[in-house]
Amino acid sequence: MAAELDAETIAFAHRMFDLARCGSTEQLTGQIAHGLPVNLTNDKGDTLLILAAYHNHPRTVTALLELGADPARVNDRGQTALAAAVFRKNADSVRALLAAGADPADGSPSAAGTAAFFDLPEMAELLRGRAGETPVTP
Template sequence: MKHFKAVLAAVFLAAFVLPMAVKAENQSFTPEQISAIYFDAARSGRSDILTELLDAGADMEARNEAGYTAFVLAAYNGHMDTVEFLSQRGADACSSDHRGNTAQMGAAFKGDDRMAARLLTTGCDVNATNASGQTALMMAALFGRSKQVDLLLAKGADRAIRDAAGNTAIGLAEQQGNTLMVARLQRREK
């Protein structure tokens, strides 16, 4: 609840005060506060606030403490309009967090098929791996995201890639006892 109130306060400040403050000579916000507002705006899908901040010189590819960019936060939280806005402004759709997780991996984790399909149009490496050697296909298989598995395979995802523990997408689905996913991956193999 405490975090929720902080986010609401930041969004309120950003929506009503920040547009004037960033243009004023004597800014009333610290760089840390502006940074927090920037990432909260991305997380909340507030393209209007992002517009003000980017027009005032905010770094499109800035990262928060976890390494997330505004693009990754908007995608992870399902804000398609904000993803489109940031794409049009030139955001790097292929960026990853400090652990190598991409927006595509986030869509697999969250189960957002619509966002996953959109992200597959960005030209990013469909076989990108995180620090654990996992791909978006592995995450989709692990969490039983059948539609995303089909989308990823259609874009050339490699089911033979092994993560740091030696698992493939099929192996992860087997560990979950997801026989339907195992059959789906094996069927697509042939």
Template sequence: MANESQSPHDGPDEETIRLATQIFNAAREGEAENFRHWLAQGLPPNMRNHNGDSLLMLASYHGHVETTRVLLEHGADPELYNDRGQNPLAGAAFKGNLPMVRLLLEHGAAVDGTTPDGKTALMFAAMFDNGEIVDFLLARGADPRARESHGMTALELAAAMGAETTRERLAALGA
């Protein structure tokens, strides 16, 4: 039963919280059909949770290409960073998900967007030895000479992490 003395400034009611939880869980689980319906009914495509994670961030990080596509086609912003300064492209590179990296770039993600410590998607792919993603990002214009906050390039980060495949690829470029 709703508290009739509740002020609109007291925050969301239990039903609203339940619905929001359902929506964010659907993004994590990749429920593309639900999002087709909800977005057509007016769900904001850039809705965020208490951590600043957008629906797109959650769907892409958890590898749900079709749900991510639906969100992007309905106006979700691939450049929304969460409260920790993370972006969907860096998350996809970290996870080694080339189809997701491709989809995000096709829909406007900045190839050289950085986290607060200056790391790019290329750096994450290099550090975790995701050679296909390194090659793809380089082909899409990623800067192999970009430096993160400690002055390290993707090549140096790959070497520090023992990521031999990506270290060799970047070294061959003279990066």
């Protein structure tokens, strides 16, 4: 049985997710340095990394990856940070996530599928060109 969290703990967690959404890299990484789990998830399964990627904060994405954020985590809707970065057309975040090992085929829809569905050829090219690997097809 999961332990109930008190209102203060829940409010703190909400503030941490807001830091990821707002791209407050220094504040967020400072909290991680003091023990905040880098792979903290909210009630929808969104990680700090997914939120930073979706809200277009490549600097925060890079910092979270450097601190050990898992680029393969999937939220409750099947979405990954890479698919979020592709959807937002953020090449810097896409490159950082690919360099950290994110797989364009993971998730539902996958990053490759997102690029195809929304007709994002620049993003599809980034995904196909990752580390000289075989092109990914949705």
